[in-house]
Amino acid sequence: xxxxxxxxxxxxxxxxxxxxxxxxIKVPCEAYPFCTIDPNRGLVAAPDPRLQKLAELIxxxxxxxxxxxxxxxxxxxxxxxxxxxxxxxxxxxxxxxDAIAEVIRCFENAEVSHPEGSLDPARDAETVLFExxxxxxxTAEKRLDKxxxxxxxxxxxxxxxxxxxxxxxxxxxxxxxxDRLSYHEDELPILREMKPLTMKKxxxxxxxxxxxxxxxxxxxxxLEAYAAGKGIKxxxxxxxxxxxxxxxxxxxxxxxxxxxxxxxxxxxxVIRAGRxxxxxxxxxxxxxxxxLRNWLVPRxxxxxxxxxxxxxxxxxxxxxxxxxxxxxFVRLGGEAAARKQGAVRVEGKxxxxxxxxxxxxxxxxxxx
Numbered sequence: 025x026x027x028x029x030x031x032x033x034x035x036x037x038x039x040x041x042x043x044x045x046x047x048x049i050k051v052p053c054e055a056y057p058f059c060t061i062d063p064n065r066g067l068v069a070a071p072d073p074r075l076q077k078l079a080e081l082i083x084x085x086x087x088x089x090x091x092x093x094x095x096x097x098x099x100x101x102x103x104x105x106x107x108x109x110x111x112x113x114x115x116x117x118x119x120x121x122d123a124i125a126e127v128i129r130c131f132e133n134a135e136v137s138h139p140e141g142s143l144d145p146a147r148d149a150e151t152v153l154f155e156x157x158x159x160x161x162x163t164a165e166k167r168l169d170k171x172x173x174x175x176x177x178x179x180x181x182x183x184x185x186x187x188x189x190x191x192x193x194x195x196x197x198x199x200x201x202x203d204r205l206s207y208h209e210d211e212l213p214i215l216r217e218m219k220p221l222t223m224k225k226x227x228x229x230x231x232x233x234x235x236x237x238x239x240x241x242x243x244x245x246x247l248e249a250y251a252a253g254k255g256i257k258x259x260x261x262x263x264x265x266x267x268x269x270x271x272x273x274x275x276x277x278x279x280x281x282x283x284x285x286x287x288x289x290x291x292x293x294v295i296r297a298g299r300x301x302x303x304x305x306x307x308x309x310x311x312x313x314x315x316l317r318n319w320l321v322p323r324x325x326x327x328x329x330x331x332x333x334x335x336x337x338x339x340x341x342x343x344x345x346x347x348x349x350x351x352x353f354v355r356l357g358g359e360a361a362a363r364k365q366g367a368v369r370v371e372g373k374x375x376x377x378x379x380x381x382x383x384x385x386x387x388x389x390x391x392x
Contacts, residue, residue, distance in 0.1 A: 026067060027093070027123070027298075027304070028092070028093040028095055028120070029092060029093070029121060029123045029124070030097050030124050031096050032152065033128065033129070034138075034140075034151065036137060036139065037128065037231060038127055038129060038231040039096055041264055041267050042267075043064060043096035045261070045270055045290060046066065047066030047094055065095050066093070066094050066096075067093050067094075068091060069089040069091050070091065070092055071292055072306060074306070074308075075089055075308070075318045078310070078316055078350075078353070078354075081358055082310055083313075084310065086314065088317040089317075089318055090317070092298060095117065118156070118224070122225075122302060123225045123227075124224050124226035125294065125297075126226055127229045127231050127263075128247055129145070129243075130145055130231055130232050130236070130243035130244050131235070132233060133233065143243055144246075145243050145244075145246050145250065146246060149228065156222050158196075160220045160221050160222050161193065161196040164193045164196060165193060167185060167189045168189035168193060171186035184211065188211045188215075196222075201223075202222045203224075225302055226256065227259060227301050228256055228259065229261050229290075229294060230259065230260045232262045232263070233262075233264065237262070237284060244258075259294045259297040260290065260293060262286060262290060265284060266286075266289065266291070269281060304321065304322060305321060305323050306318050306380065307321065307377050307378075307379075307380075307381040307382070308350070308381070309383060310359070310382065319333050319334070321333055324376065326373060327342065327373060327374075327375040327377060328373055330345075334385070337387065338385050341389060341390060342373060342385065343386040343387055344372060344386045345370070345371045345372075345383050346370055346371075346385075347369045347382070347383050348362045348368050348369075348382045350380035350381070351380070352365075353367075
């Protein structure tokens with residue numbers, strides 16, 4: 025399954041426009057609240073110059089790039105945690121994604137109303153965060169109540185969950201996000217089940233208007249200052265402009281962006297930010313020279329876990345991994361030369377996959 029990033033934000037922040045620009049999928053993006061009701065989904069190939077270089081050397085029949093799924097989720101308003109607007113649906117969809125890309129409106133447009141009546145990127149970010157925290161508080165309180173009832177009837181095993189939920193409740197009541205707390209290893213399975221919203225990695229997409237092309241954007245500066253204080257990454261994105269650019273042939277898109285004064289596309293900025301906050305690395309497989317692929321895994325992934333990304337049988341039957349670095353593969357001109365030069369390493373179950381590894385997995389086939 026690809027990693028998923030939920031595109032969230034206040035109503036009329038331009039989420040659907042950003043989604044269209046990212047995925048080239050046409051979705052409704054009219055200027056009225058809750059235009060997006062059911063989440064739209066789109067897969068975007070992660071740009072990777074190394075994959076292109078390997079393809080030039082190997083000349084495979086197929087090149088299959090890793091993809092990231094973007095989910096365009098219904099707009100949020102104040103009181104979403106109480107069910108205002110499409111709040112409950114909104115928050116349920118966020119729980120299912122791996123990371124959050126919060127679209128912050130940084131453009132002026134009298135024809136597109138702002139739910140608060142004025143632009144203020146920091147305030148908008150705080151509004152979304154508050155709603156996430158309140159939903160987590162509601163979840164923690166319900167789980168705490170259930171655990172305490174179990175304790176009263178003699179279920180001592182509920183003590184761990186009761187203590188964890190009480191700790192979470194206290195933090196959230198003090199407006200502290202749950203990613204700021206420390207947790208014991210035995211609490212982690214409960215957290216994975218609960219999927220707290222304020223433990224998800226997030227970054228901001230600054231949705232800029234065409235007016236920002238001609239000079240400094242005050243709203244972007246304010247958002248970047250706010251984000252710096254929180255340690256949150258900001259990906260600038262000319263949403264409306266780039267959505268229009270994607271109407272062009274791919275050969276014309278880069279040229280048009282440069283003519284508009286956009287040196288780096290918003291797509292690249294968003295993919296980069298998403299990979300960084302999820303702390304993903306890339307490894308490659310080339311099956312008999314026929315199929316070249318790249319794969320995204322967490323930086324802490326062991327060789328068997330990476331093998332499981334390809335197929336569960338690869339993980340369960342893992343024997344060893346034969347590894348070549350990207351640099352050695354390119355320098356020596358391919359796998360055959362790398363083997364002759366002794367540049368192929370044999371790694372076991374404890375090996376941590378490194379960014380740029382080219383791996384051939386050896387595994388014991390499952391007997392049916």
